[in-house]
Amino acid sequence: GNSVTQMEGPVTLSEEAFLTINCTYTATGYPSLFWYVQYPGEGLQLLLKATKADDKGSNKGFEATYRKETTSFHLEKGSVQVSDSAVYFCALSWGYQKVTFGIGTKLQVIP
Amino acid sequence: NAGVTQTPKFRILKIGQSMTLQCTQDMNHNYMYWYRQDPGMGLKLIYYSVGAGITDKGEVPNGYNVSRSTTEDFPLRLELAAPSQTSVYFCASSSDRRDQPQHFGDGTRLSIL
Numbered sequence: 001g002n003s004v005t006q007m008e009g010p011v012t013l014s015e016e017a018f019l020t021i022n023c024t025y026t027a028t029g030y031p032s033l034f035w036y037v038q039y040p041g042e043g044l045q046l047l048l049k050a051t052k053a054d055d056k057g058s059n060k061g062f063e064a065t066y067r068k069e070t071t072s073f074h075l076e077k078g079s080v081q082v083s084d085s086a087v088y089f090c091a092l093s094w095g096y097q098k099v100t101f102g103i104g105t106k107l108q109v110i111p
Numbered sequence: 112n113a114g115v116t117q118t119p120k121f122r123i124l125k126i127g128q129s130m131t132l133q134c135t136q137d138m139n140h141n142y143m144y145w146y147r148q149d150p151g152m153g154l155k156l157i158y159y160s161v162g163a164g165i166t167d168k169g170e171v172p173n174g175y176n177v178s179r180s181t182t183e184d185f186p187l188r189l190e191l192a193a194p195s196q197t198s199v200y201f202c203a204s205s206s207d208r209r210d211q212p213q214h215f216g217d218g219t220r221l222s223i224l
Contacts, residue, residue: 032210043115043201043215044154051210089153093209096161097142103153 002027006090006102013080013109021075021105023090031094033066033073038087038104080109113137117202117216124192124223132187132219134202142205143185144213145177147198154201160185192223
């Protein structure tokens with residue numbers, strides 16, 4: 001079946017450091033890929049998405065590229081801020097809104 | 112700009128009590144979902160609905176029930192609450208297109224004592 005493997009956290013970085021959170025997937029067909037972010041005490045919200053191979057999603061300085069050859073959708077940001085501290089979820093969607101989420105990666109950015 | 116609204120935000124129940132978690136959305140989405148989130152365990156799907164009158168089980172449906180009488184509302188019922196149901200519950204909605212995201216409420220934090 002379809003699945004998402006996401007690096008376990010927590011990830012602790014200093015402000016202005018480079019961020020990578022790895023996400024790989026297993027899927028048949030052509031799923032859409034998403035990154036969601038969850039701030040403390042809130043629900044998940046869409047951060048970025050990509051719907052076909054080689055698409056790059058971007059938002060708020062975060063980027064991820066849909067790599068079909070490596071079945072990956074790694075999240076990157078060049079310079080993190082304290083306000084980026086949150087839990088990040090990778091997810092894939094196929095068929096009629098069938099969605100699988102990764103386990104989430106907690107990011108802590110220290111000043 | 113309401114989106115998905117969940118009530119209550121917090122609740123403490125005694126073992127054996129029952130309650131209904133409310134969820135409503137104003138985006139005219141056909142698909143609605145209930146998840147539970149346990150610490151360090153990601154999201155687990157409890158039930159989902161593809162439209163009014165149609166519901167189906169997810170990964171962890173035992174101990175819960177749902178109904179969908181309108182497009183807007185998707186309440187989750189806990190019967191005979193147990194400590195294992197202590198969790199944060201999220202409701203979400205989406206269109207039926209796989210390239211569109213799910214929209215989440217802010218959650219209900221439930222403790223069973």
